Amino acid sequence: MTTSEQKQKKTGSFSIFIEEIRKNSLTVTILAIVSGLLVGGLIAAVTSENVYAAFGESFLAGIGAIFTVFWNTYKALFTGSVGVPADIIAAISSGSWDAINRSLAPFFESLVQATPYIFAGLAVALGFRVGLFNIGAEGQIFVGALATVWVATSLKGWPALVHVPLALLAGAAAGGFWGMIPGWLKAKTGAHEVINTIMMNYIAFRLSEYLLNGVLGDPNKATPISAPIEKSAWLPRLFPDPNRFHWGFFVALLMAFLVYWLLFKTTWGYELRTVGHNPNAARYAGMSITRSIVITMVLSGALAGLAGANEVLGVNHNLGVAFSSGYGFDSIALALLGNSHPLGVVLAALLFGFLRNGAIQMQLTAGIPIDIISVLQALILAFIAAPAIIRTIYRLKEPKPELETPAVETKKGK
Amino acid sequence: MAQSSVISSKQTDYISPARRTTMGVVFLVMALTIWFGFVISTTSDALTTFVLYPGGSDVVVADLIFASRPILNILAFLCAGLGAYQLAKGFGKWTNTLLGVVAGLFIAAFLVWGSSGTSLNLAGLLKVAVVRAVPLTLGAFSGIFCERSGVFNIAIEGMMLTAAFCAALFGSLVNIWFGLFTAVLSGILLAYVLAVLSIKYKVNQIISGTVINIFATGITSFLSAKFLQRHSELNDSGRFTTWNIPGLSEIPFFGPILFSHNMFIYAMFIFTAVLTVLFFYTRWGLRTRAVGEHPKAADTLGINVNRTRYISVLIGGAMAGFAGAYFVLGSVGRFDEVMTAGRGFVGLAAMIFGNWNPIGSLGAGMLFGFADSLASKLAILKVPIPNKFLEMAPYLVTMIVLAGVVGRGQPPAAGGQPYEKE
DSSP states (O other): OOHHHHHHHHHHHHHHHHHHHHHSOHHHHHHHHHHHHHHHHHHHHHTOHHHHHHHHHOHHHHHHHHHHHHHHHHHHHHHHHTOOHHHHHHHHHHTOHHHHHHHHHHHHHHHHHHHHHHHHHHHHHHHHHTTOOOTTHHHHHHHHHHHHHHHHHHOOSOOHHHHHHHHHHHHHHHHHHHHHHHHHHHHHHOOOHHHHHHHHHHHHHHHHHHHHHTTTBOTTOSSSBBOOOOGGGSOOBSSOTTOOOBTHHHHHHHHHHHHHHHHHHSHHHHHHHHHHHOHHHHHHTTOOHHHHHHHHHHHHHHHHHHHHHHIIIIIISSOBTTOOOSHHHHHHHHHHHTTTOHHHHHHHHHHHHHHHHHHHHHHHHTOOOTTHHHHHHHHHHHHHHOHHHHHHHTTOOOOOOOOOHHHHHHHHHO | OHHHHHHHHHHHHOOOHHHHHHHHHHHHHHHHHIIIIIITTSOTTOEEEEEOSOTTOSOOOOOEEEEHHHHHHHHHHHHHHHHHHHHHTOOGGGHHHHHHHHHHHHHHHHHHHHTBTSEEEHHHHHHHHHHHHHHHHHHHHHHHHHHHTTOOOOOHHHHHHHHHHHHHHHHHHSOHHHHHHHHHHHHHHHHHHHHIIIIISOOOHHHHHHHHHHHHHHHHHHHIIIIITTOGGGGOOOOOOOEEOTTGGGSTTHHHHHSEEOHHHHHHHHHHHHHHHHHHHSHHHHHHHHHHHOHHHHHHTTOOHHHHHHHHHHHHHHHHHHHHHIIIIIIISSOOTTTTTTHHHHHHHHHHHTTTOHHHHHHHHHHHHHHHHHHHHHHHHTOSSOHHHHHHHHHHHHHHHHTTTTOOOOOOTTTTOOOOOO
């Protein structure tokens, strides 16, 4: 078997996999989320001392305690991510803007948490559509943030109208460059992008440690952290404190629309999807696979870089070494959850944003460590990736083998 | 199958003229770097001191003291000579070996230059390198078991982390041997999840690996925050003590470096031998490799492809579990959140650099361990190279190897593809 044949076969099996995901009905998606939440609650319950104490008293009290844990957990998750309904109603009826702002702050904070997920999820989803696995979003986020913080701290006295876009662009460019390297290596040498993006992640981490301990670091601080960025580079916030909702969310939505438009409304996007779907056909039709791979990885990296830029300009206003907490890997989960479709990604990112924000409250009030949401995300990802598990648990019928309608539809577009 | 591996090894023996030239140029560039980078910035009367026994060793060896500049010149001449021969005639199938030799000479020159005017504890440096190599090499072995049978395992990191947690918890609750046992068991359990998702449900193997990595990070941090941080007695497992191998540990210089460790280090060496025999000299190994290279052919010959994969992945999980136990039982004696810090991925890199081969992976693990060990010493040497750049070296060389610049590695052909019986 020659190398090119193998390569084709691998991409082939990948597109079948994506096809499987696509057939995955909405029911399965919803059930996967619900099951993930249930199992997460169960983990919270079995690790709770109260439950064991209650079981010591009587069986019924134990069951009751389990329900209490479930209720407290998800109540905290809800109030932490959306707000306390009674407070919101009271605030609206009081008519005070300040009270309304405060009561809705958790809801907007969830949107703030969802914003980097949208960027990173789009990055991974775009790769999936072209048959590429961009595991390196984490590293791209870091270099994006580094470039952004450099532009945002070193340019002084610029008008915000120029400074903000410039800082965002710097992040996108750096992320794009970081994505381009594995893309180029894949296209030219066939080196697997999964390994290369992982390696690039760690190179990015070391680079950020180096830069933040050196030229980008704040000399007045003992810890490796950058100086605060110029005020002119802040992504403007829409509401007064403590509400951190900023324009980055709309930039993210714009990007989602652009990715949608690129993939589904342009010839170029058609080409990219064809390469992902059937590289043989693409090559036969005269499309350049090398170019598609490199372009996709650049765009994917740029989107991830924007996630880093967004966090720096919109939320943190500086950059520390531990600023990205696993967005890269989580975004793989949410790209799959969102069916690698921009709209799906936005919805999945909102879910993850609400979960993440709610989990902070959960940690404070219900005493459940925030890391439980990683467990939740892993479970949801497993259920989404292996819909057969969900079908077995809930005794759903196997979907009827569909006719290859998408292929026919897309051909019309050409 | 045996035949195809013979053919493929012949292919690697062939060195194209372009590569021959490239390698020659690389050798010469290294020689020039020694001259213009190192020799020029060394004063003619500078002395280099290498301390040849690590701290805490009874086997005292006299320090090695020599003039830096002549030695650097000799090393540069050797590199240049090898480069010239490579350009003129070429070393043929020995080219890659020679690249290793020249790289070794270059590293030696770097150390001589870095420690000119001061002293460097060479033995200590190497001893730490051996220790740091352990999780990387064992992680690579885990990868070898999985990938040789055709299953990508990017979940080594997650398995190691979970195993480290179990080792700390159960090591504290019962004893270190039970901790080790549960660590290995947890590796096997996660490997079972990987196997079921990848083989039974035919989930893309990168996705199943990601599931395990996210899950492992989440559950260990969750449980650690919930229990270990509140009850410190649950996070005090103790560790395996150093055991000097009688006789061998008294060899000057090499004794303390290689034969004065705890059992994880010896296990690494033993496993290297065991895996080599297992994969290349037994029927089981041949069958496993066959499944990883050409599952259909293996199936035709009556090998149960999926069963072979299940077994290999489970052993790989056990290996990752053992590697994870090292972090706690062989090193610090307690669990910290996300303590594996990407070592599982470096292990994966070591496997690639070692060409999916146990001995190669040991070499790669040692090399990466050395880079790690040297990076922590750079500050002492006052070398104008940031240690973070040296820490990048393992990732960079892996990318270079993967790109085929210095000789393409040969991954198992059927890696990553679920097998569907027709």
